[in-house]
Amino acid sequence: METRFLGGKVELREQDDKPVISGYAAVFYRADDAGTEYELWPDFIERIDRSAFDAAMNDDVRGLFNHDPGHLLGRTTNGTLKLSIDDTGLRYEITPPDTQSGRDVVALLKRGDIDGSSFGFIPRGEGGAEVERDGDRAIRTIRSVELFAVGPVVYPAYKGTSSEARSLDAAKSEYQAYLEAEARKIAINRRKVEISRQLGA
Secondary structure, eight states, X not given: OEEEEEESOOEEEEETTEEEEEEEEEEOOBTTBGGGEXXXXXXXXXXXXXXXXXXXXTSOOEEEETTEEEEEXXXXXXXXXXXXXXXXEEEEEEOOOSSHHHHHHHHHHXXXXXXXXXXXXXXXXXXXXXXXXXXXXXEEEEOOEEEEEEEEESOOSOOOOHHHHHHHHHHHHHHHHHHHHHHHHHHHHHHHHHHHHHHHO
């Protein structure tokens, strides 16, 4: 599973005398906003397409604090986690449980200690993630995902955890496969040109 972390306001409000936590787990790429693309490593950029979550709205998704299954806050299948898509990105609303973890997260939000969100996913099938060149940069576009978790986090900036390292390795493998495929195309085209010249001689 890959995880991505996003800085931004996480809101806490009361609804029917119960706390509700909300925020954006992901933001869609916009060409006029450089802040909506993410540098995974130098010259390798990731963008989230507007269609990325369309097929995931019926997935069984958990609401977690700090992406930790030990701090379960909600789940889509029982309605304690609700997901929606708008022009900005993927938005979540969690009604946290009256557990130690739930109460702790609410207390931290009231104090302003939490200022980010994250989501956990894998690309959905072939075409779920695509890599292409853009000048000196490689662009990985996330087009469709299987979604596993969303929720608030303490550290929204990218962290090189072991799971993240594995996800970056997967992205690098995709890019390497792309480069090899492009090299094969070039070799085939060159061979076609050579054959054409030989036949025309």
